[in-house]
Amino acid sequence: MALQSPFFNNNGAKREEAYPRGGVSPNAAAQANAQANAAAAAVPAATTGVKEGESKLTVGPNIKLKGVEITDCDTLVVEGSVEATMDSRVIQISERGSFKGSAEIDVAEIRGLFEGNLTVRQKLMIYSTGKVTGKVRYGKVVIEEGGQLSGEIEAVTGAIGARPTQPAAAAAARPGLQPVQ
Numbered sequence: 001m002a003l004q005s006p007f008f009n010n011n012g013a014k015r016e017e018a019y020p021r022g023g024v025s026p027n028a029a030a031q032a033n034a035q036a037n038a039a040a041a042a043v044p045a046a047t048t049g050v051k052e053g054e055s056k057l058t059v060g061p062n063i064k065l066k067g068v069e070i071t072d073c074d075t076l077v078v079e080g081s082v083e084a085t086m087d088s089r090v091i092q093i094s095e096r097g098s099f100k101g102s103a104e105i106d107v108a109e110i111r112g113l114f115e116g117n118l119t120v121r122q123k124l125m126i127y128s129t130g131k132v133t134g135k136v137r138y139g140k141v142v143i144e145e146g147g148q149l150s151g152e153i154e155a156v157t158g159a160i161g162a163r164p165t166q167p168a169a170a171a172a173a174r175p176g177l178q179p180v181q
Helices: 026-041 166-173
Strands: 056-059 064-078 081-093 098-110 113-126 131-143 148-155
Parallel strands (some): 064 081, 098 113, 113 131
């Protein structure tokens, strides 16, 4: 006796009639999804925080990333736990996120925990829930009330690793003139 699958047995009904979405064909549903995806892709980069062509790595909640070197990443978002070495443009650590290791970055936004060696070439922002410990070097720092910064701290005048601007370089080349800062 041959068994028939109920999937193939529609008793002569057309596929659209048997489709469980009340008359919506699979093609129409796929087209609606494609339109929704195109609309989401059209959202300006300013609202998503990542510019077109940039790479972003998000380590989600309850995810542990350990023993890695993170390279060629424009933005690292840490919502879980990361133990790594990285060189990037931006790091964002959420309230429940933690990063242990070494990082050289342009901008750091710390709402969670950072432990280790941190070099921030431009701006370090520690929010009220943030805690940074270890060897820390920064160009500029903003610490919200309640934020914590401890360890070996070094403020570096000017952006770390930046080249001098043309007027300052030209003034330094002429004796007796000092660049205005």
